[in-house]
Amino acid sequence: MPTPPPADVIEPQLHTDEIQTRDEFDRQLATGRLTGLTVQGLRLDLAPVPDLTGVEVAGTLFVGCRFASRDVGADLVRRGANVVPPFSGLPYPTQPAHLYTPEDLAAGFAEGGFTGMYDTRVYDHYRAHGGALPDVKEALGQRLHDHGVDNALADATRVWLARHGPQSVVGIMGGHAVRRGSPAYRMAAVLGWELARADRLVVTGGGPGVMEAANLGAYLADRSATELTEAIDLLATAPDFTDHHRYTATALEVRQRYAGVPRPRGADLGWARAGGLAIPTWLYGHEPANLFAGRIAKYFSNAIREDTILRLARGGIVFAPGRAGTVQEVFQAATKTYYGTDGASGAYIFLDRDYWTRELPVEALLRPLLAASPFGDLSSTIHLTDDVREAVRLLTT
Numbered sequence: 001m002p003t004p005p006p007a008d009v010i011e012p013q014l015h016t017d018e019i020q021t022r023d024e025f026d027r028q029l030a031t032g033r034l035t036g037l038t039v040q041g042l043r044l045d046l047a048p049v050p051d052l053t054g055v056e057v058a059g060t061l062f063v064g065c066r067f068a069s070r071d072v073g074a075d076l077v078r079r080g081a082n083v084v085p086p087f088s089g090l091p092y093p094t095q096p097a098h099l100y101t102p103e104d105l106a107a108g109f110a111e112g113g114f115t116g117m118y119d120t121r122v123y124d125h126y127r128a129h130g131g132a133l134p135d136v137k138e139a140l141g142q143r144l145h146d147h148g149v150d151n152a153l154a155d156a157t158r159v160w161l162a163r164h165g166p167q168s169v170v171g172i173m174g175g176h177a178v179r180r181g182s183p184a185y186r187m188a189a190v191l192g193w194e195l196a197r198a199d200r201l202v203v204t205g206g207g208p209g210v211m212e213a214a215n216l217g218a219y220l221a222d223r224s225a226t227e228l229t230e231a232i233d234l235l236a237t238a239p240d241f242t243d244h245h246r247y248t249a250t251a252l253e254v255r256q257r258y259a260g261v262p263r264p265r266g267a268d269l270g271w272a273r274a275g276g277l278a279i280p281t282w283l284y285g286h287e288p289a290n291l292f293a294g295r296i297a298k299y300f301s302n303a304i305r306e307d308t309i310l311r312l313a314r315g316g317i318v319f320a321p322g323r324a325g326t327v328q329e330v331f332q333a334a335t336k337t338y339y340g341t342d343g344a345s346g347a348y349i350f351l352d353r354d355y356w357t358r359e360l361p362v363e364a365l366l367r368p369l370l371a372a373s374p375f376g377d378l379s380s381t382i383h384l385t386d387d388v389r390e391a392v393r394l395l396t397t
């Protein structure tokens with residue numbers, strides 16, 4: 001592998017020339033100039049419909065916006081703007097301005113069950129148009145969507161990182177097939193609960209099993225340990241994610257029972273302590289959506305999604321027992337740490353000492369690898385424990 005890229009190549013950037021809300025757009029419109037700006041995913045066909053006829057638009061990029069008529073878009077192009085309209089026939093936005101919420105993904109469940117919810121409809125469309133190898137139109141739509149998610153994720157995490165620093169973001173990885181109510185599920189839920197209460201942003205891959213449990217714990221961070229146990233017991237009545245409808249219905253029942261104050265989409269950080277962040281992918285859309293994260297950055301590209309999780313988790317990563325996917329994540333993370341690709345890494349916590357030393361002895365390879373890092377011996381970042389509270393202590397001190 002080559003040496004890591006320069007820091008400025010991977011450093012998150014603040015793009016001040018992007019307009020992502022109608023309020024921002026209206027304020028800029030009042031100046032009579034949109035020159036050189038990028039307007040993303042806005043419904044400019046809704047009242048009050050803006051009058052763009054006298055506005056300077058040379059070099060303006062309208063991407064994923066809807067206009068009152070085709071003539072409006074054509075006139076903008078004639079006057080020097082670039083217009084990438086939303087693609088027709090897609091069940092997802094080509095330029096989402098915000099991260100998803102659980103309510104977004106579950107929309108339609110009440111009326112149509114699991115097959116009728118937004119998340120499932122997008123997955124069915126994804127499969128019908130080539131899956132991981134889509135046709136050209138679908139590929140362009142997916143890339144635009146994922147870029148919008150990139151943008152929204154940067155916006156959603158910027159305030160958190162400015163306030164708490166990159167070492168406050170903790171990743172939790174582990175098996176997707178862990179059943180609700182099992183000891184491993186309960187351990188991951190307590191871990192997410194403790195970390196969120198310690199002002200850590202919990203980040204998972206957004207799937208079922210360990211990932212759902214960690215987001216559940218973060219979702220109930222303002223509730224008691226007894227209430228967390230009660231929620232897990234209720235979820236355990238539908239333990240198997242392959243029973244898609246019951247699995248989803250029970251998650252929604254828990255959300256309704258423990259619903260707190262509705263939290264806005266904006267810069268407010270309440271969502272971080274009401275579920276944290278999940279970063280799933282429709283590549284694994286056959287698994288039901290994890291509905292306990294506060295914000296959900298759902299991608300079509302699994303490669304972008306995996307890299308994003310590990311890039312954000314600078315405050316450490318917890319690896320609960322898992323199989324090939326989890327082991328892949330272990331060494332993908334180790335590669336970033338070894339080369340210092342994203343800066344300093346936090347602790348690597350392996351939950352279940354016996355599992356990681358006997359059943360899948362990755363420690364035996366990982367420790368000498370990190371000891372040989374160009375940045376010095378990093379093997380001390382590796383910890384094995386059977387105690388959730390020890391894991392929390394290592395991640396918060």
